Amino acid sequence: MEPRNAPRPKRMRGVLHLRRCRMKTLSSEDYHASPLYRIRHSAAHIMAAAVLEMFPEGKVAIGPPIEHGFYYDFDLPRQLTQEDLEKIEGRMRELIASRLDFQYQEITPEEGQALFADQPYKLELIHDILERGADEYGEKTEHPQLSIYKSGAFTDLCRGPHVQNSREIHPKAVKLLNIAGAYWRGDSDRPMLQRIYGTAWEKPEELREYLDWMEEVKKRDHRRLIKDLDLVSFHEEAGPGLAYWHPRGAIMRKTIEDFWRERHLEGDYDFVYTPHIGKAWLWETSGHLDFYRDSMYAPMEIDEQEYFIKPMNCPFHILIYKTQLRSYRELPLRWAELGTVYRFEKSGVLHGLLRVRGFTQDDAHIICTPEQIESEALRVLRFSLSLLRAFGFEQIEAYLSTRPEKAVGEPARWEQAQESLLRAINAENLVYQVDEGGGAFYGPKIDLKIKDALGREWQLTTIQFDFNEPERFDMTYVGEDGQEHRPYMVHRALLGSLERFFGILVEHYAGAFPVWLAPEQARVIPIADRHVEYARQVEAQLRKAHLRVKTDDSSARMNAKIREAQLMKVPYMLVVGDQEVEAGAVAVRLRSGNNLGALPVADFITLAQKAIEEHALE
């Protein structure tokens, strides 16, 4: 399915200025056993101690280490401020410097209840540990044992581990970051607590590096870049979470869509188009209305019928399937659609392009026989990997989610589907994790997560079996035996949604897109007005060669024009002055700052086309 000479991105370098992310990335078991884990856990206790000194009547909840630091949740008499944070941090440094011992002690339930008599959250934890064998993080333990850690005046219910003494914590490698609200036990029906996030490292240099990394994350924030680069906007007066694609963003999206369609044709998919709205019947039949009515846009009434804007494409594809009596001979069917759907996401969760209310899924449904699922699973996985790699994502991991307790569909079908997925993962030598029982009620799935240039994980692809809808819509095909059979159906979105994928691309490339994606691939920069005519000739030649090109004919000086093009991250700046006019050439400057010198126009075109063809980064 994948062409032998499929373009592969070049290794990342040059223009991205990627500092290798040297932050430690440990596997979760390694992390739990690491000094860093103990440092962070202990820093959380010290923070709690400092907070309780400030608010003796304060109640403490839980305070675990997390990926890049730690947090602690509090129930306090008043709202914390930024100034409080600084004070707490200062006090933490003093406490750390006072060389506190962390003393472990196992206690009886009675002791625990006495010790934490005025700490209702701790009492609840004690109760849970004893009654349900679940520790403060909800993890099950075989032999519930209460334990505490004492450090100075502060004692916390905790299983540890911790540092032996606070001198193992470098006071200058600890920093408090922000205050946020968080529900007690993550339950939206329970009290809202105040959470303080902090970070801690072994050495001050590591803290510095982490803060630099955060700075880089901030610089790459797609919400900033889509504005600066004139790609996409949002309009509160027209509805939050709804993206407007400007010309520069739209041409990129078109490039992505065209590439996606081309690949799908090569992959033997067919395309379908379906409506944006449909009667309630569709969602009643699929079963989604019961579950997701609240997150669907309210229905509109037409001829006394409820119509909904579609939150998904599958029922529409199923209706197309059911227009004919289907034979096993025509399976598998692979029907793809860039289907725009709307979901009424809660206001607090919207986040630039990464979480929107209207988005376009790169959706497809694969309908096949039981005999075909093995090969189809492998095929779709391979297909997805090749697509993701074509966009420059090389680090890809798989997550297999299997049958949950409550599930529809015959266990044998689940079994078969799961095994097919697992074999596909192995055939592709993917690093993977299995989430036992983590599948949706209607079928097992593989998710693919990529790592971006900053080492952050993003889930893009999802490949999901569905044992629910074929049943509910009574999909059938006639088998070799002349009998009706239930087909297997697989939903899959490879990029996820175009909006979200685009946002991730923006952050991954920090706006400096590879030439094939760049909205403006080249900008011709005449040095003086007398060069504008030649510049336009160059522009016309490039456009004829299908390059996306503009001429900067403003009266600004060349330096200003270059700066402008740099800021817009245009890959090729083509400076033309007397010499170039004379020679029929362009002086090529790359956005990395590298100067290729003067090239004949035809040579530049060849160079640019090669970069586009190869999906090269510079």
Place this chain on the structure above:
RNA sequence: GCCGACGUAGCUCAAUCGGCGGAGCAUCCGCCUUGUAAGCGGAGGGUCGUGGGUUCGAUUCCCACCGUCGGCUCCA
């Protein structure tokens, strides 16, 4: 949806402890005609998020709403 912070020109951000609102960049006009990241000068531009309230007077104080941001919950 929940907790908190924030919302001033196209953008980034000042200011007014209640008394006719400012800068840089951008835009427009003019001069300059330029060799690899900002040439110079001038002009225009704001219902101070929206709606109420308090007040002689509100951008400033109070309330509600909308939106954004940091999280939490959620994500077919």
